Amino acid sequence: MDLVEFNAAPADRLRPELASCCDVPRWVDGILVKRPYGDRSVLTAVADQLARELDSSEVDRALRAHPRIGDRPQGAGTEAAWSRTEQSGVGDDLGVREALAEGNRLYEDRFGRVFLICATGLSAAQMLGSLQERLTNDDAAEAVVVHEELRKIALLRLHKLVTA
16 A cells, blocks of 8 residues: 555554554554654654564564564465565575574573564575574573564565555
């Protein structure tokens, strides 16, 4: 949809679409309440600021909507389709998929949440390298990285939702 459609659409129609970008009600509602937007840069700036303000429980909530890197997201919904496209760099190499699966397991054991990375444009090797590097982070440093990755994904998906 374009920005005119976005501004005019009923909030109930947009709410699930925005939740596909970032499944945090406060983020979604914050974007909706500021409508109408004069241009996409203002929409992006509002969404960016709201994403930066997410607290740890909201980040955890949003993470529950994200599949593991290397898993093939199922379903026909917007979020599953976006995840499949975003993770297209994983490819079909069984060795890489196994390494990512093991890395995901180690990460989840270490941090208690899914490994999140803005995978768009990254190769499987880059994703795996980042996963391995981030396993060395302490909890506080990793929380900052996860928040930033979530913010990048939310803005990327919002851009896909509201086209020029």
